[in-house]
Amino acid sequence: MSGRVLVGVKRVIDYAVKIRVKPDNSGVVTDGVKHSMNPFCEIAVEEAVKMKEKKLIKEVVAVSCGPQQAQETIRTALAMGADRGIHVEVTGKDYDMLGPLQVSKIMAALAKKEDAQLIILGKQAIDGDCNQTGQMTAALLDWPQGTFASEVSLEGDTVKVVREIDGGLETIKINTPAVLTADLRLNTPRYATLPNIMKAKKKKIAKVKPADLGLDMTSRLEVLRVDEPPQRLAGVKVETVDDLVAKLKETGRL
Amino acid sequence: MFPASRYSSKAHRCIRALKTAQGEHAAPPLYTTLNRRACSSVSTPRITTHYTIHSRDKDPRWEGIEMERFADEADVVIVGGGPAGLSAAIRLKQLANEHEKELRVCLVEKASQIGAHTLSGACLEPTALDELIPDWKERGAPLNTPVTEDVFSILTEKYRIPVPILPGLPMGNHGNYIVRLGNFVRWLGEQAEELGVELYPGYAAAEVLFHEDGSVKGIATNDVGIAKDGSPKDVFERGMELHAKVTMFGEGCHGHLAKQLYKQFNLRENCEPQTYAIGLKEVWAIDEKKWRPGRAEHSVGWPLNRLTYGGSFLYHLNEGEPLVALGFVVGLDYTNPYLSPFREFQRWKHHPFVAATLEGGSRIAYGARALNEGGSQSIPKLTFPGGLLIGCSPGFMNVPKIKGTHTAMKSGMLAAEAVFPKVTAEGLDSETAGLHAPEYAETLKKSWVWKELHAVRNIRPSFHNYFGLYGGMAYTGVFYWIFRGKEPWTLKHCGLDADQLKPAKECTPIEYPKPDGKLSFDLLSSVALSGTNHEGDQPAHLTLKSDSVPVQRNLAIYDGPEQRFCPAGVYEYVPLETGDGMRLQINAQNCVHCKTCDIKDPSQNINWVVPEGGGGPAYNGL
Numbered sequence: 049m050s051g052r053v054l055v056g057v058k059r060v061i062d063y064a065v066k067i068r069v070k071p072d073n074s075g076v077v078t079d080g081v082k083h084s085m086n087p088f089c090e091i092a093v094e095e096a097v098k099m100k101e102k103k104l105i106k107e108v109v110a111v112s113c114g115p116q117q118a119q120e121t122i123r124t125a126l127a128m129g130a131d132r133g134i135h136v137e138v139t140g141k142d143y144d145m146l147g148p149l150q151v152s153k154i155m156a157a158l159a160k161k162e163d164a165q166l167i168i169l170g171k172q173a174i175d176g177d178c179n180q181t182g183q184m185t186a187a188l189l190d191w192p193q194g195t196f197a198s199e200v201s202l203e204g205d206t207v208k209v210v211r212e213i214d215g216g217l218e219t220i221k222i223n224t225p226a227v228l229t230a231d232l233r234l235n236t237p238r239y240a241t242l243p244n245i246m247k248a249k250k251k252k253i254a255k256v257k258p259a260d261l262g263l264d265m266t267s268r269l270e271v272l273r274v275d276e277p278p279q280r281l282a283g284v285k286v287e288t289v290d291d292l293v294a295k296l297k298e299t300g301r302l
Numbered sequence: 303m304f305p306a307s308r309y310s311s312k313a314h315r316c317i318r319a320l321k322t323a324q325g326e327h328a329a330p331p332l333y334t335t336l337n338r339r340a341c342s343s344v345s346t347p348r349i350t351t352h353y354t355i356h357s358r359d360k361d362p363r364w365e366g367i368e369m370e371r372f373a374d375e376a377d378v379v380i381v382g383g384g385p386a387g388l389s390a391a392i393r394l395k396q397l398a399n400e401h402e403k404e405l406r407v408c409l410v411e412k413a414s415q416i417g418a419h420t421l422s423g424a425c426l427e428p429t430a431l432d433e434l435i436p437d438w439k440e441r442g443a444p445l446n447t448p449v450t451e452d453v454f455s456i457l458t459e460k461y462r463i464p465v466p467i468l469p470g471l472p473m474g475n476h477g478n479y480i481v482r483l484g485n486f487v488r489w490l491g492e493q494a495e496e497l498g499v500e501l502y503p504g505y506a507a508a509e510v511l512f513h514e515d516g517s518v519k520g521i522a523t524n525d526v527g528i529a530k531d532g533s534p535k536d537v538f539e540r541g542m543e544l545h546a547k548v549t550m551f552g553e554g555c556h557g558h559l560a561k562q563l564y565k566q567f568n569l570r571e572n573c574e575p576q577t578y579a580i581g582l583k584e585v586w587a588i589d590e591k592k593w594r595p596g597r598a599e600h601s602v603g604w605p606l607n608r609l610t611y612g613g614s615f616l617y618h619l620n621e622g623e624p625l626v627a628l629g630f631v632v633g634l635d636y637t638n639p640y641l642s643p644f645r646e647f648q649r650w651k652h653h654p655f656v657a658a659t660l661e662g663g664s665r666i667a668y669g670a671r672a673l674n675e676g677g678s679q680s681i682p683k684l685t686f687p688g689g690l691l692i693g694c695s696p697g698f699m700n701v702p703k704i705k706g707t708h709t710a711m712k713s714g715m716l717a718a719e720a721v722f723p724k725v726t727a728e729g730l731d732s733e734t735a736g737l738h739a740p741e742y743a744e745t746l747k748k749s750w751v752w753k754e755l756h757a758v759r760n761i762r763p764s765f766h767n768y769f770g771l772y773g774g775m776a777y778t779g780v781f782y783w784i785f786r787g788k789e790p791w792t793l794k795h796c797g798l799d800a801d802q803l804k805p806a807k808e809c810t811p812i813e814y815p816k817p818d819g820k821l822s823f824d825l826l827s828s829v830a831l832s833g834t835n836h837e838g839d840q841p842a843h844l845t846l847k848s849d850s851v852p853v854q855r856n857l858a859i860y861d862g863p864e865q866r867f868c869p870a871g872v873y874e875y876v877p878l879e880t881g882d883g884m885r886l887q888i889n890a891q892n893c894v895h896c897k898t899c900d901i902k903d904p905s906q907n908i909n910w911v912v913p914e915g916g917g918g919p920a921y922n923g924l
Contacts, residue, residue, distance in 0.1 A: 062414075062833070062835075062920060063835075064833055064834070064835030064920065065833040065920050066830060066831050066833060068666055071587070071623060080417075080484070080485065080488065080922040080923050081920075081922050082414055082415060082418055082833060082920035082922070084414070236535075236536065236537060237537075238537045238539075239526040239527060239537060239539055241526065241539050241541075241542065242410075242502060242505045242523050242541070242542040243372040243374070243542050245502065245505075246374065
């Protein structure tokens with residue numbers, strides 16, 4: 049086994065920032081807004097680096113898709129312990145419409161190219177909330193998948209994954225190569241400290257275009273309009289149960 | 303610390319009881335409710351856990367933890383990525399390129415990205431920029447809105463008295479640009495990076511390092527991974543040391559490291575204490591019909607009374623969208639502890655003159671920051687072995703103009719010019735390991751910065767008279783407009799802002815109107831709009847020298863002014879879970895790093911220290 053792990057990291061608007069819809073309703077304002085690495089991607093990077101520290105794998109490669117600023121996110125992953133980065137350059141309209149299908153095609157192509165043993169992704173991104181990329185990537189590669197992982201143990205050429213599911217916890221054993229997606233309780237990511245940021249400047253980030261991988265980034269989706277959620281209206285207080293039934297009938301709920 | 307004469311006999315008994323009855327919950331029944339409030343802290347809940355107050359040396363939880371720090375060397379280290387710090391960095395690299403010398407310049411900034419903690423009106427005077435980067439227009443500096451009209455008003459509750467801006471008055475803005483300073487600072491950061499400055503946003507300078515001979519060696523960045531209770535987490539890592547021949551401190555108004563340096567090197571022995579104001583700001587997207595790009599409005603008067611210094615600004619930006627930047631400034635030498643600068647700001651927006659512009663618009667940003675008002679009387683000694691102070695940290699703001707960016711930038715440039723020959727000299731003969739550059743202070747005194755500040759030095763102190771605002775305006779009209787500040791005397795300020803508060807019982811509470819959700823808003827939704835956040839599991843960075851002082855003194859005498867002057871709702875007095883009495887709750891995550899609490903706390907008990915880097919507001923072009 050190559051001992052190489054691919055980790056996907058996404059640059060998203062920081063979770064504490066208030067989102068604003070663009071005046072032309074075509075999307076959300078991103079210019080100058082504080083961005084950071086998707087929290088689930090941080091957990092994914094941490095898991096990969098922990099595996100390397102335990103000598104279970106040999107190399108961690110951080111991948112991000114997007115414009116020039118995506119390199120900042122890769123640098124943070126490098127500062128956390130990744131060995132090198134791959135920046136897949138996607139800009140303009142392609143970047144606006146970049147979704148799980150396109151990213152999973154990219155990850156699948158890179159996994160084959162880099163002969164990856166494992167792909168670790170965050171379970172979902174906090175902007176799209178799609179929760180699809182990991183699953184689509186596994187399907188495109190015809191690899192097993194361990195999603196919503198809250199515990200991962202690499203044992204030879206199998207992986208034991210404890211998954212968080214609605215009913216509780218499910219433990220599965222899958223063969224490598226495999227795709228894993230990280231859930232919240234998998235680990236606590238380390239800080240990217242300044243000496244590591246300085247060292248990360250010397251690590252390599254390779255730049256590729258989707259066309260170089262033979263991929264088409266056209267989206268099947270079209271965003272018609274983006275609106276703020278409607279203002280929550282004040283509630284109405286009723287005095288008796290009869291009033292309540294009358295109100296419900298009035299609004300057509302009963 | 304507690305002037306005994308100011309306490310009633312009941313309070314005396316209370317304090318004595320505290321000393322003897324530590325740990326007991328029940329307050330003896332013979333005390334009145336007032337005293338029970340004051341001595342609820344028979345067992346004061348522990349508030350402060352930060353290691354600057356509770357040292358880690360003797361803390362058993364820290365035994366065996368690796369405390370070694372990684373260190374690196376640079377030629378110059380700059381603390382703070384604002385206009386002063388970045389101008390100094392740019393100037394250093396320009397000189398290095400000119401003279402074909404190698405120079406390593408490292409800049410650390412506590413915000414997650416350059417510009418994220420920057421907040422200002424702002425009307426930029428391009429004098430310093432013209433000197434620093436003459437081709438700024440070609441390079442795309444975001445100075446998009448030249449000022450086209452200046453409007454000055456004195457407001458009464460319902461009306462407005464227009465005041466003509468005669469040429470020569472300090473608030474005339476001909477030739478200036480309305481800018482979003484955060485965007486301008488971001489652009490300066492890009493220019494600095496192009497020149498090869500190493501910028502490290504997201505890393506806060508938490509400690510000043512000293513050589514054996516007492517000169518400054520550099521700084522250390524903050525430790526990470528300390529839990530809220532002060533114990534080390536699994537992810538604990540020490541900060542890093544950055545050593546330099548010269549360290550420039552550009553932390554902005556009331557920097558926390560500067561506070562330490564003042565004591566260490568006795569820099570304030572020959573100047574007056576600094577006086578401050580708090581500035582609150584919002585950005586609104588308004589109705590296109592109301593938009594007049596290039597219009598700069600200022601007002602004084604309502605809602606403040608004539609004895610409280612302050613006023614407002616409203617600038618129409620010209621950057622595509624119909625945006626206005628508006629805000630309110632309140633001098634922190636106000637005397638009424640019931641005054642809330644935030645709520646004064648919110649109710650000012652309801653004035654017909656202001657509401658007319660804002661109606662139909664929506665608020666898109668909020669923030670607050672303290673600013674200097676001391677002028678030339680309050681400038682400390684600027685240099686010391688191993689370092690120097692630049693920008694709003696020592697404080698070069700021209701108060702009547704309400705502009706400090708151009709002087710901050712110039713101070714950074716002059717510092718760079720003074721330091722460059724020393725750090726690049728071969729075999730420099732220096733008395734101390736850290737280099738001393740007193741030439742910086744000398745060149746500053748001969749520059750236009752000093753001339754400007756000297757001319758306006760008496761305007762702010764002239765407000766301390768019976769007629770308050772009107773006396774000050776009259777003084778400005780006569781001595782500045784006519785005599786250009788050449789009068790031979792220099793007026794003094796009244797002392798520390800923290801000492802100006804009158805006890806609550808001598809003042810009347812102010813009835814503020816409820817926010818209407820359209821023009822005025824409540825505090826918490828405003829704080830949310832600032833995008834501020836901090837790692838929750840870290841010790842509160844608003845440290846108290848004594849945990850019992852807030853309830854015993856601030857609440858008892860001044861009715862807890864910190865719950866009113868904090869623009870982010872950090873301080874709350876909440877009832878104790880058991881028994882009677884109140885305790886201070888510090889919501890450190892809300893902090894927007896404005897520094898007002900450190901300035902205005904009447905007990906000077908609050909010491910603001912820097913939290914983990916990357917935390918704080920996420921201002922976008924503010």
